[in-house]
Amino acid sequence: MNPLDLRTWLAEVEKLGELRHVRGADWNLELGAISELNVKKDVPPALLFDEIKGYARGFRVLTCSTSSPARLSSILRLPLQRAHHGLVEMLRGKPAQWQASAERFPATVVKNGAALEHIEREVDVLKFPAPLWHELDGGRYIGTGCSVVTRDLDSDWINVGTYRVQVIDRNHVALDMVPGKHGRIHYEKHKAARKRFPVVIVCGGDPLGYLISGIEVPFGMCEYNYIGAILDSPVAVLEGELTGLPFPAASEIVLEGFVEPSDERTEGPFGEFHGYYPGKAGIAPVLTVQRVYYRSDPILMGSPPAKPPNDYSYSKAVMRSALLHDAVVAAGVPDVCAVWAHEIGGARMFNVVSIKQRYAGHARQAGHILSQCGVGAYMSRYSVVVDEDIDPANLQEVIWAMATRTDPAVDIDIIERGMGSKNDPMFVAYRYEAPYSSKAVIDACRPWDHLDDFPPVAEASKELQQKIRAKWKDLL
Numbered sequence: 001m002n003p004l005d006l007r008t009w010l011a012e013v014e015k016l017g018e019l020r021h022v023r024g025a026d027w028n029l030e031l032g033a034i035s036e037l038n039v040k041k042d043v044p045p046a047l048l049f050d051e052i053k054g055y056a057r058g059f060r061v062l063t064c065s066t067s068s069p070a071r072l073s074s075i076l077r078l079p080l081q082r083a084h085h086g087l088v089e090m091l092r093g094k095p096a097q098w099q100a101s102a103e104r105f106p107a108t109v110v111k112n113g114a115a116l117e118h119i120e121r122e123v124d125v126l127k128f129p130a131p132l133w134h135e136l137d138g139g140r141y142i143g144t145g146c147s148v149v150t151r152d153l154d155s156d157w158i159n160v161g162t163y164r165v166q167v168i169d170r171n172h173v174a175l176d177m178v179p180g181k182h183g184r185i186h187y188e189k190h191k192a193a194r195k196r197f198p199v200v201i202v203c204g205g206d207p208l209g210y211l212i213s214g215i216e217v218p219f220g221m222c223e224y225n226y227i228g229a230i231l232d233s234p235v236a237v238l239e240g241e242l243t244g245l246p247f248p249a250a251s252e253i254v255l256e257g258f259v260e261p262s263d264e265r266t267e268g269p270f271g272e273f274h275g276y277y278p279g280k281a282g283i284a285p286v287l288t289v290q291r292v293y294y295r296s297d298p299i300l301m302g303s304p305p306a307k308p309p310n311d312y313s314y315s316k317a318v319m320r321s322a323l324l325h326d327a328v329v330a331a332g333v334p335d336v337c338a339v340w341a342h343e344i345g346g347a348r349m350f351n352v353v354s355i356k357q358r359y360a361g362h363a364r365q366a367g368h369i370l371s372q373c374g375v376g377a378y379m380s381r382y383s384v385v386v387d388e389d390i391d392p393a394n395l396q397e398v399i400w401a402m403a404t405r406t407d408p409a410v411d412i413d414i415i416e417r418g419m420g421s422k423n424d425p426m427f428v429a430y431r432y433e434a435p436y437s438s439k440a441v442i443d444a445c446r447p448w449d450h451l452d453d454f455p456p457v458a459e460a461s462k463e464l465q466q467k468i469r470a471k472w473k474d475l476l
Contacts, residue, residue, distance in 0.1 A: 001108050001236035003250035004206035004227070006062070006299055009074065013046055016070050016080075020045040026053040027061075027140075032133035035063040036306050039314075043068050048299070052129040058297035059129055065145065065207040065303065066315035075208050075315075077230055084318055084393060085338065091322035098229040102221060105228025107237045113249025115238055120292040124170040127292070128203070128253055133304040138268040138281050140167045142203055142255075145303030145311075147213040147223075148175060149200040149245045150182075153189040158246065160223035162214035165201055166267050166284075173255065174267035174284040175199070178423075182219065187259065187285055197259035198243035199287050204252025204301040211315060241291055252299045256291040263288070273316070273346040275307030276425040308343045316347035320375065324351060327373040333366045334358055340393035349381040352392035360448045364413070367441040377419045384442045389457065401444040415439040 013019045025031045031049055038044045045068075049061040066072050073081040073090070081087040120127075130142035143165025150159050161183040166174045177184035190197040202209060208230065213223050224235045224246065237246035240256040247254050267284035269277045303311040317340070325339040335356040341347040353370050357363060363385045370376055371383035386392060386401045406412070420427070420437025430436065446454045460468070469476050 001110070002228075002231045002233045003110075003113055003236040004209050004248035005114070005250035006204060006206050006252055006301070007250075009206050010048070010062075012074055013071055016074070018043075018045045018068060018071055020047050022047050022049045023051040024053070025049050027055070027129045027131045028053070029132055029135065031061060031063075031129075031131045031302075032304065035302065035304075035311060039064050039067050039309055039311055046071060049129075055129045059127075060297065060299045061129055061131065061302050062145075062204070062299050063302040064311055065301065066211060066312055067309075068314070069318070072315050072318060075206075075211060077208075084314075087318055088321045088325065088338070088340075091318065092326055095319075095323060096326070098226055099218065099221075101229045102225040105225050105231075105234050107222070107224040107228065107246055108234040109239055109246065110236045110249050111238075113236065113238050113251075114295050115247065115249055115251040115254055115293045117296050118294045119241075120294075121290070123289045123292050125167055125173060125255065125289055125292065126170060128294075128298065128300050130167050130300065131302060131304075133302075134271060134306065136277055137270055138166060138266075141165060141270065141304065142167050142173060142300065143201055144305075145204075145207065145210045145301035147202040147205070147209050148177075148183055149202065149247060150186040151198060151245060152186050153193060153195065157220050158222045158224070159183055159186060160209075160213040162210050164270055165203075166270070168265060168286060171289045172286050173201070173289060174265060174286050175259070176267055176270070176282070176284045190259075191261065191285075194261045196261065197285065198245055199257060199259060200240050200243060200245040200247050201255040201287070202247050202251045202253075203255065204299045205248050205250065207301065209248060210301060210303065214312070215319065247293075250295075251293070252295050252301070254293040255287070255289045256293070257287050257289040259285045259287050271305045272423060273305050273308070273310070273313070274349065274423075274425060275305075275310070275346070278423050278425060278427075308346055313343040313347060317341050317343045320347040323375045324353075324370060324373070327375045328353060328366060328369050331369045331373060333369055334362075335388075336366065337388045338392050339370070342393075342395065344395070345381065346379075348379045350384075351376060351380060351382070352384045352386060352398050354386045354388055354390055354392045355445070356388040357445055357448055357451070362448070363443045363445040364441070367443060368413070371415065371439050371441050372418070379419070379421050379424060379437065380439055381437065382440050382442065384444055387445045389462075390444075398444070402442060405444050405446050406442065411443040413441040413443075415441065
């Protein structure tokens with residue numbers, strides 16, 4: 001059994017040289033700004049904040065946990081990878097394997113765990129240094145890298161979802177669960193039946209927990225099963241005193257309570273994955289927190305959205321790139337070299353596939369499937385196809401190919417009334433009430449009928465570049 005102990009993982013990260021300790025930051029905007037600037041580095045370390053202004057030493061916040069290939073491969077229990085290309089390749093096919101074996105790994109209930117070191121019934125959630133991440137945020141958010149645990153009203157299905165959690169006061173927090181999300185479905189059932197809605201929120205733990213609770217797993221499947229499949233071992237869980245809902249036994253901070261029937265209040269605004277505030281404050285269900293469980297020297301997990309690259313955009317880019325690659329290949333497109341879902345598009349809005357062209361129309365086929373496959377259709381604004389000599393993850397190379405290998409009149413296909421979202425910042429300008437969006441498929445490959453006479457590239461060959469880099473590594 002695995003209790004999802006954050007501290008075991010942090011010890012590994014320390015050995016990798018990818019953890020920085022930060023002391024004396026202010027929870028009010030400073031902590032968020034430091035994290036935001038840090039993640040823009042080429043290889044940003046994870047940041048562990050302590051001695052936060054106004055808080056006792058030991059009440060800590062961790063940010064940027066998933067922002068490098070080494071840490072992300074460690075989180076996913078894959079062989080260590082230092083480059084995202086290798087990580088994407090290593091990840092290809094894994095989600096389907098994990099999903100297929102998930103039913104063999106139900107969570108195992110245990111009686112004791114580190115999360116029970118402190119149990120408080122007189123609750124004050126601001127005992128923990130929940131940050132005000134950005135100037136325009138509607139308040140302090142204790143839940144960004146969190147997992148919200150709920151139970152279906154009509155079955156024993158447990159859902160674990162990543163939904164943002166705003167502090168309202170000392171014992172109330174608001175849950176922003178978007179319509180259609182599994183946790184929201186659970187809530188709406190309880191609301192319609194006029195029943196109290198039990199909730200547990202894990203605000204710190206092994207980042208594998210919030211990483212998986214933030215992706216799409218099948219309706220009716222518990223994320224703990226999926227995590228168990230990744231670990232090849234069941235997740236060890238404790239059950240809340242009041243709700244009986246499970247949470248990992250080594251969780252850092254856990255909030256437990258009930259949403260009373262129709263207790264909905266103002267929540268937000270807060271940023272989204274694309275880097276904008278998509279709307280004003282809204283209305284969200286409010287949890288009355290009645291129990292807090294936490295470890296000594298607790299660590300709050302922070303992973304707020306912001307203009308990308310942001311705290312979690314790298315992990316989303318890697319995981320979605322692997323899923324997109326598998327989807328394009330499964331649709332029958334041959335000779336797919338690589339796929340990258342760019343962080344600048346929130347791993348959704350700007351996706352690139354490289355292919356080795358085999359026939360006329362091959363590039364258009366790859367581009368349209370990339371744009372419209374099940375994994376890629378939602379908010380897929382730009383889908384770009386490049387030749388095999390272009391690294392789809394290198395934006396400079398991609399734009400160079402777009403600038404030099406396209407004729408805009410014939411190489412850009414526009415799809416109208418595609419799958420969009422009211423969360424799209426451009427929705428304010430769309431002429432539809434429904435969430436439609438137009439999409440562009442850009443063929444940035446050398447023209448098939450001119451492959452033989454297209455001008456050669458003026459640069460050292462890839463083989464020569466590798467040889468020179470190896471010989472002159474101290475210089476280059």
